[in-house]
Amino acid sequence: MRTAVVTGANKGIGFQIAKQLLPSVSLLILACRDRSRGEAAAKLLGSSKCVVEELDLANEKSIDAFAERMHEKYDHLEVLVNNAAIAFPGRDPTPFEQQTGPTLKINYFGTVRLTEKLMPLLTKADDAQLVFLASMAGSLSQLSDKRQKQFSDPTLSKQKLTELVKEFETDVAEGRHKDRGWSNSNYGFSKLSIIAYTKILARDAPKSLAVNCCCPGYCDTDMTSHKGTRDPADGAKNAVMLAQPNCPHRGVFIKNEQVSEW
Ligand code: NAP
Numbered sequence: 001m002r003t004a005v006v007t008g009a010n011k012g013i014g015f016q017i018a019k020q021l022l023p024s025v026s027l028l029i030l031a032c033r034d035r036s037r038g039e040a041a042a043k044l045l046g047s048s049k050c051v052v053e054e055l056d057l058a059n060e061k062s063i064d065a066f067a068e069r070m071h072e073k074y075d076h077l078e079v080l081v082n083n084a085a086i087a088f089p090g091r092d093p094t095p096f097e098q099q100t101g102p103t104l105k106i107n108y109f110g111t112v113r114l115t116e117k118l119m120p121l122l123t124k125a126d127d128a129q130l131v132f133l134a135s136m137a138g139s140l141s142q143l144s145d146k147r148q149k150q151f152s153d154p155t156l157s158k159q160k161l162t163e164l165v166k167e168f169e170t171d172v173a174e175g176r177h178k179d180r181g182w183s184n185s186n187y188g189f190s191k192l193s194i195i196a197y198t199k200i201l202a203r204d205a206p207k208s209l210a211v212n213c214c215c216p217g218y219c220d221t222d223m224t225s226h227k228g229t230r231d232p233a234d235g236a237k238n239a240v241m242l243a244q245p246n247c248p249h250r251g252v253f254i255k256n257e258q259v260s261e262w
Pocket of ligand 1: 011222224
């Protein structure tokens with residue numbers, strides 16, 4: 001009996017991940033911020049294994065309520081795919097500093113909160129996989145050398161990582177992030193932080209839990225305003241391979257279904 005949660009499963013890459021995971025699980029929870037969009041996706045998947053649960057990563061109460069329901073209903077979870085995220089389109093007129101908070105709220109803080117709340121269920125499973133959808137936009141090279149060392153420090157703690165993320169937010173708000181070695185991409189920085197978080201979790205996880213992250217490639221979805229060249233069904237394969245039983249990887253970043261440099 002394998003139970004899986006996929007966030008943002010109602011469309012795009014998340015929908016394709018859900019579809020491709022179905023054969024290897026006995027229950028698939030589509031965690032979606034809008035129930036009707038989730039129900040429509042479940043209908044398209046057409047399997048009695050699908051269950052829709054509401055989850056808004058921008059809302060701490062929603063995250064906590066979702067996690068409580070998971071703890072009430074299930075003894076353990078075999079798979080969590082943290083797929084849901086946002087990216088402001090390049091043409092969006094919202095100033096850079098006003099995009100920082102909403103981007104980090106969902107892509108980093110909400111994702112981390114959800115993961116921490118579900119971790120006890122993942123560590124109870126005999127063979128579990130935790131997968132983050134990161135991005136090649138999360139490359140370390142967007143930071144100064146000093147910042148790169150901070151983020152790739154093998155002794156980095158979760159607390160220190162969150163302090164660094166908050167420092168970026170403050171420096172953006174005060175208009176000095178470029179001078180202080182930070183990225184000039186809110187989305188890229190959110191994904192870089194998720195890769196750092198993946199590596200910390202992988203380092204500290206029990207052997208029974210494989211924690212990894214991946215880039216799906218530049219996919220044809222709403223996020224890319226359909227400019228992406230890769231079919232989201234292809235992009236989804238990176239996450240799906242990491243979510244299979246007995247995953248051999250720990251703390252890696254997968255791109256084009258291969259282990260890749262950060
Ligand atoms: P997408 O088509 O925009 O879909 C994003 C999904 O996340 C939707 O289901 C969306 O729900 C959900 N979501 C957004 N905000 C949420 C919130 N606050 N709470 C819960 N769910 C929320 O994006 P995608 O292209 O499939 O991307 C999927 C993942 O791959 C993301 O992590 C993205 O960063 C990553 N990625 C994508 C590409 C690419 O080329 N597409 C490249 C690299 C990495 P709604 O339908 O309700 O909005």
